[in-house]
Amino acid sequence: SHSPWDGRPIVLVGLMGVGKSTVGRRLAGRLRLPFVDADHAIEEAAGMTVAEIFEQFGEPYFRDGERRVIARLMDGKAKVIATGGGAFVNEETRALILDQATAIWLTAHPDVLAERVGRRDTRPLLRGKNPRQVLADLARVRDPIYAQAHIHIVSQRGPHEATVTAILRAIG
Ligand code: S3P
16 A cells, blocks of 8 residues: 655654654664654753653644754654654644655554553653543544554554564565
8 A cells, every 4th residue: 555665764653652762763773774762852952851841831832843853854864763742743744754754653552552651751741640531532633643644553562573573564
């Protein structure tokens, strides 16, 4: 249903907890490509954590920085990029990614997402809330948008290696 990968940046999109960073890092290793975690790149550029940026400047400011960082990464060079869950939802950022990269949407069962986000409490959108509820609400709004990605990969419960292999097969 899609043509083989053409050497553009590979961009992983999808909800918090789906494993974009872990899968992205391993995928890059298998392809011997650089890996960039967009949230980390934003934190480096800002000298603050994502949570601090949300807290001090608000989400719209974060989204703008996110868009600029991702735009800078769209330089035509082969690499693997893990994005924060909201990046692809932003219209401008999404247009950039769809135009200049191969976008891969990772999905997983809501139980798997909830379990994974439970391991870390640094995410501003989940703080003080029921993660399962927030993720369900986000999925309802975001899934039709994520579905615009070029490739959809369902991440199974268990080791991320299976997801990496599924991606390699899909882009091969
Ligand atoms: C967000 C996801 C986070 C981070 C920020 C907002 C979102 O990234 O960018 O907290 O809107 O879904 P992860 O998907 O890596 O958790």
